Amino acid sequence: MTFCFGYPSDLHQAYAFYCARYQNITYKEFLKLRITEFMYKLSSIPESEPLYNIMKSRIINVNDIKNKDERKHWRKLQRDNKIPDIYLSKEEIMWELSKKVKEKL
Amino acid sequence: MKYQFIQKDEDTTILKYQDKEYEIKRDVELVSKLQSVNKDARLSLYADLVKKGISKDNLVITTKKDGKTYVDNSYLDELEKQYIRDEQYNLFNELCRNYFNMSMEELVIDIGLNPDESQKFGTELGEAISGKGTPREKK
Numbered sequence: 001m002t003f004c005f006g007y008p009s010d011l012h013q014a015y016a017f018y019c020a021r022y023q024n025i026t027y028k029e030f031l032k033l034r035i036t037e038f039m040y041k042l043s044s045i046p047e048s049e050p051l052y053n054i055m056k057s058r059i060i061n062v063n064d065i066k067n068k069d070e071r072k073h074w075r076k077l078q079r080d081n082k083i084p085d086i087y088l089s090k091e092e093i094m095w096e097l098s099k100k101v102k103e104k105l
Numbered sequence: 106m107k108y109q110f111i112q113k114d115e116d117t118t119i120l121k122y123q124d125k126e127y128e129i130k131r132d133v134e135l136v137s138k139l140q141s142v143n144k145d146a147r148l149s150l151y152a153d154l155v156k157k158g159i160s161k162d163n164l165v166i167t168t169k170k171d172g173k174t175y176v177d178n179s180y181l182d183e184l185e186k187q188y189i190r191d192e193q194y195n196l197f198n199e200l201c202r203n204y205f206n207m208s209m210e211e212l213v214i215d216i217g218l219n220p221d222e223s224q225k226f227g228t229e230l231g232e233a234i235s236g237k238g239t240p241r242e243k244k
Contacts, residue, residue, distance in 0.1 A: 005133065006140030014133075031134035035236070036115040038133055086144045090182075 001092055002055045004083045013051045054081045108216050110233050118233040122216045127205050131236045146192035200234055
Protein backbone atom coordinates (compact mmCIF):
# COMPACT_ATOMS: atom_id res chain seq x y z
CA MET A 1 0.00 0.00 0.00
CA THR A 2 1.54 3.31 -1.03
CA PHE A 3 -1.05 5.59 0.55
CA CYS A 4 -3.62 4.99 3.28
CA PHE A 5 -6.59 7.31 3.62
CA GLY A 6 -7.27 5.88 7.07
CA TYR A 7 -3.80 6.81 8.38
CA PRO A 8 -4.03 10.39 9.74
CA SER A 9 -0.42 11.21 8.86
CA ASP A 10 -1.04 10.37 5.17
CA LEU A 11 -4.34 12.21 5.12
CA HIS A 12 -2.78 15.35 6.60
CA GLN A 13 0.10 15.23 4.09
CA ALA A 14 -2.43 14.85 1.27
CA TYR A 15 -4.36 17.86 2.56
CA ALA A 16 -1.15 19.95 2.69
CA PHE A 17 -0.29 18.83 -0.86
CA TYR A 18 -3.76 19.72 -2.14
CA CYS A 19 -3.68 23.19 -0.55
CA ALA A 20 -0.17 23.91 -1.80
CA ARG A 21 -0.78 22.80 -5.36
CA TYR A 22 -4.46 23.41 -6.08
CA GLN A 23 -6.39 25.64 -3.72
CA ASN A 24 -6.41 26.60 -0.09
CA ILE A 25 -9.48 24.94 1.36
CA THR A 26 -10.48 23.95 4.88
CA TYR A 27 -9.81 20.40 6.08
CA LYS A 28 -13.57 19.84 6.19
CA GLU A 29 -13.86 20.82 2.52
CA PHE A 30 -10.93 18.57 1.69
CA LEU A 31 -12.71 15.57 3.21
CA LYS A 32 -15.68 16.26 0.92
CA LEU A 33 -13.63 16.13 -2.29
CA ARG A 34 -14.79 13.53 -4.78
CA ILE A 35 -12.51 10.53 -4.48
CA THR A 36 -11.81 9.85 -8.17
CA GLU A 37 -10.98 13.49 -8.83
CA PHE A 38 -8.61 13.49 -5.85
CA MET A 39 -6.96 10.21 -6.93
CA TYR A 40 -6.22 11.68 -10.37
CA LYS A 41 -4.44 14.57 -8.65
CA LEU A 42 -2.59 12.26 -6.28
CA SER A 43 -1.38 10.05 -9.13
CA SER A 44 0.29 13.03 -10.83
CA ILE A 45 1.95 14.35 -7.68
CA PRO A 46 5.19 16.22 -8.53
CA GLU A 47 8.55 15.02 -7.19
CA SER A 48 8.98 18.30 -5.29
CA GLU A 49 6.15 17.40 -2.89
CA PRO A 50 7.12 15.76 0.45
CA LEU A 51 4.29 13.28 -0.03
CA TYR A 52 5.94 12.08 -3.25
CA ASN A 53 8.99 10.79 -1.34
CA ILE A 54 6.81 9.29 1.39
CA MET A 55 4.90 7.25 -1.20
CA LYS A 56 8.07 6.41 -3.15
CA SER A 57 9.75 5.12 0.02
CA ARG A 58 6.97 2.55 0.35
CA ILE A 59 7.51 0.99 -3.06
CA ILE A 60 11.20 1.46 -3.71
CA ASN A 61 13.44 -1.61 -3.63
CA VAL A 62 16.30 -0.35 -1.47
CA ASN A 63 18.58 -3.21 -2.45
CA ASP A 64 18.59 -1.94 -6.03
CA ILE A 65 20.24 1.30 -4.94
CA LYS A 66 23.99 1.12 -5.59
CA ASN A 67 25.07 4.19 -3.62
CA LYS A 68 25.54 3.28 0.06
CA ASP A 69 24.51 6.67 1.49
CA GLU A 70 21.48 6.88 -0.75
CA ARG A 71 20.47 3.36 0.25
CA LYS A 72 20.79 4.31 3.92
CA HIS A 73 18.70 7.45 3.30
CA TRP A 74 15.87 5.48 1.64
CA ARG A 75 15.95 2.80 4.32
CA LYS A 76 15.43 5.50 6.94
CA LEU A 77 12.60 7.03 4.93
CA GLN A 78 11.04 3.56 4.61
CA ARG A 79 11.17 3.05 8.38
CA ASP A 80 9.86 6.54 9.18
CA ASN A 81 7.00 6.42 6.70
CA LYS A 82 5.85 2.85 7.13
CA ILE A 83 2.07 2.54 7.37
CA PRO A 84 1.39 0.88 10.77
CA ASP A 85 0.31 -2.75 10.38
CA ILE A 86 -2.84 -2.00 12.32
CA TYR A 87 -4.27 -0.32 9.17
CA LEU A 88 -3.54 -3.24 6.90
CA SER A 89 -5.54 -6.35 6.22
CA LYS A 90 -3.98 -9.77 6.91
CA GLU A 91 -3.41 -10.24 3.16
CA GLU A 92 -1.57 -6.94 2.91
CA ILE A 93 0.61 -7.77 5.93
CA MET A 94 1.50 -11.14 4.40
CA TRP A 95 2.30 -9.46 1.10
CA GLU A 96 4.55 -6.92 2.84
CA LEU A 97 6.28 -9.74 4.70
CA SER A 98 6.94 -11.77 1.55
CA LYS A 99 8.30 -8.62 -0.12
CA LYS A 100 10.70 -8.12 2.81
CA VAL A 101 11.80 -11.77 2.69
CA LYS A 102 12.48 -11.51 -1.06
CA GLU A 103 14.52 -8.37 -0.46
CA LYS A 104 16.71 -10.17 2.06
CA LEU A 105 17.38 -13.15 -0.26
CA MET B 106 -37.50 -4.68 -9.65
CA LYS B 107 -38.14 -3.15 -6.24
CA TYR B 108 -35.08 -0.90 -6.36
CA GLN B 109 -32.44 0.34 -8.75
CA PHE B 110 -28.84 1.48 -8.41
CA ILE B 111 -28.01 4.06 -11.07
CA GLN B 112 -24.42 5.11 -11.66
CA LYS B 113 -24.64 8.88 -12.07
CA ASP B 114 -20.88 9.45 -12.41
CA GLU B 115 -17.62 7.90 -11.18
CA ASP B 116 -18.25 8.95 -7.58
CA THR B 117 -22.02 9.06 -7.33
CA THR B 118 -24.60 6.27 -7.34
CA ILE B 119 -28.32 6.82 -6.97
CA LEU B 120 -30.53 4.41 -5.07
CA LYS B 121 -34.04 4.60 -6.47
CA TYR B 122 -37.10 2.80 -5.07
CA GLN B 123 -40.82 3.57 -5.00
CA ASP B 124 -40.88 7.35 -5.40
CA LYS B 125 -37.67 7.86 -3.40
CA GLU B 126 -34.18 8.75 -4.59
CA TYR B 127 -31.00 8.85 -2.50
CA GLU B 128 -27.56 9.94 -3.61
CA ILE B 129 -24.53 7.92 -2.48
CA LYS B 130 -21.43 10.09 -2.86
CA ARG B 131 -17.93 8.71 -2.52
CA ASP B 132 -15.53 11.26 -1.11
CA VAL B 133 -12.17 11.39 0.70
CA GLU B 134 -13.83 11.09 4.12
CA LEU B 135 -15.72 7.95 3.12
CA VAL B 136 -12.58 6.19 1.85
CA SER B 137 -10.76 7.27 5.01
CA LYS B 138 -13.47 5.63 7.12
CA LEU B 139 -13.44 2.46 5.00
CA GLN B 140 -9.66 2.16 5.27
CA SER B 141 -9.81 2.70 9.05
CA VAL B 142 -12.02 -0.32 9.68
CA ASN B 143 -9.12 -2.73 10.36
CA LYS B 144 -7.49 -0.27 12.75
CA ASP B 145 -10.72 0.52 14.63
CA ALA B 146 -11.57 -3.17 14.96
CA ARG B 147 -8.11 -4.08 16.26
CA LEU B 148 -8.10 -1.21 18.74
CA SER B 149 -11.45 -2.21 20.19
CA LEU B 150 -10.24 -5.82 20.37
CA TYR B 151 -7.19 -4.68 22.38
CA ALA B 152 -9.35 -2.48 24.60
CA ASP B 153 -11.74 -5.36 25.35
CA LEU B 154 -8.87 -7.75 26.06
CA VAL B 155 -7.29 -5.25 28.44
CA LYS B 156 -10.66 -4.83 30.21
CA LYS B 157 -10.81 -8.60 30.68
CA GLY B 158 -7.22 -8.63 31.93
CA ILE B 159 -5.90 -10.85 29.16
CA SER B 160 -3.29 -10.27 26.50
CA LYS B 161 -3.19 -11.36 22.87
CA ASP B 162 -0.61 -13.99 23.83
CA ASN B 163 -3.19 -15.72 26.04
CA LEU B 164 -5.13 -16.51 22.87
CA VAL B 165 -2.20 -18.06 21.07
CA ILE B 166 -1.52 -21.71 21.79
CA THR B 167 2.08 -22.81 21.55
CA THR B 168 2.91 -26.50 21.60
CA LYS B 169 6.18 -28.34 21.28
CA LYS B 170 6.38 -31.66 19.47
CA ASP B 171 9.39 -33.59 18.19
CA GLY B 172 11.67 -30.65 18.92
CA LYS B 173 9.53 -28.29 16.85
CA THR B 174 7.39 -25.41 18.13
CA TYR B 175 3.87 -25.06 16.74
CA VAL B 176 1.97 -21.80 17.10
CA ASP B 177 -1.80 -21.85 16.76
CA ASN B 178 -3.24 -18.38 16.09
CA SER B 179 -6.70 -19.58 15.11
CA TYR B 180 -8.53 -18.27 18.23
CA LEU B 181 -6.95 -14.85 17.84
CA ASP B 182 -7.55 -14.82 14.07
CA GLU B 183 -11.20 -15.75 14.50
CA LEU B 184 -11.72 -13.14 17.20
CA GLU B 185 -10.03 -10.49 15.07
CA LYS B 186 -12.20 -11.43 12.07
CA GLN B 187 -15.29 -11.14 14.27
CA TYR B 188 -14.27 -7.67 15.44
CA ILE B 189 -13.55 -6.57 11.86
CA ARG B 190 -16.97 -7.89 10.72
CA ASP B 191 -18.66 -6.04 13.61
CA GLU B 192 -16.79 -2.85 12.83
CA GLN B 193 -17.71 -3.11 9.14
CA TYR B 194 -21.33 -3.61 10.11
CA ASN B 195 -21.26 -0.60 12.47
CA LEU B 196 -19.66 1.57 9.81
CA PHE B 197 -22.21 0.39 7.24
CA ASN B 198 -25.03 1.31 9.58
CA GLU B 199 -23.49 4.71 10.29
CA LEU B 200 -23.16 5.35 6.54
CA CYS B 201 -26.75 4.20 5.97
CA ARG B 202 -27.95 6.73 8.52
CA ASN B 203 -25.91 9.45 6.78
CA TYR B 204 -27.17 8.60 3.31
CA PHE B 205 -30.75 7.46 3.97
CA ASN B 206 -31.58 8.67 7.48
CA MET B 207 -32.28 5.11 8.59
CA SER B 208 -30.44 1.94 9.56
CA MET B 209 -29.73 -0.89 7.13
CA GLU B 210 -32.63 -2.95 8.57
CA GLU B 211 -35.04 -0.02 8.32
CA LEU B 212 -33.97 0.56 4.72
CA VAL B 213 -34.60 -3.09 3.80
CA ILE B 214 -38.08 -2.88 5.36
CA ASP B 215 -38.77 0.45 3.67
CA ILE B 216 -37.97 -1.03 0.25
CA GLY B 217 -40.01 -4.14 1.11
CA LEU B 218 -37.36 -6.79 0.51
CA ASN B 219 -37.62 -10.44 1.57
CA PRO B 220 -34.55 -12.14 3.18
CA ASP B 221 -33.23 -13.46 -0.16
CA GLU B 222 -33.60 -10.09 -1.84
CA SER B 223 -32.06 -8.26 1.10
CA GLN B 224 -28.87 -10.31 0.87
CA LYS B 225 -28.41 -9.36 -2.80
CA PHE B 226 -29.31 -5.77 -1.96
CA GLY B 227 -26.68 -5.70 0.84
CA THR B 228 -23.97 -6.74 -1.62
CA GLU B 229 -25.07 -4.17 -4.19
CA LEU B 230 -25.25 -1.45 -1.56
CA GLY B 231 -21.76 -2.37 -0.36
CA GLU B 232 -20.46 -1.99 -3.91
CA ALA B 233 -22.27 1.33 -4.30
CA ILE B 234 -20.70 2.66 -1.10
CA SER B 235 -17.18 1.34 -1.56
CA GLY B 236 -17.26 1.81 -5.34
CA LYS B 237 -16.15 -1.02 -7.60
CA GLY B 238 -13.20 1.00 -8.82
CA THR B 239 -12.61 2.82 -5.56
CA PRO B 240 -8.96 3.47 -4.91
CA ARG B 241 -8.08 0.25 -3.21
CA GLU B 242 -4.35 0.68 -3.22
CA LYS B 243 -2.36 -1.40 -5.65
CA LYS B 244 -0.01 -3.79 -3.93
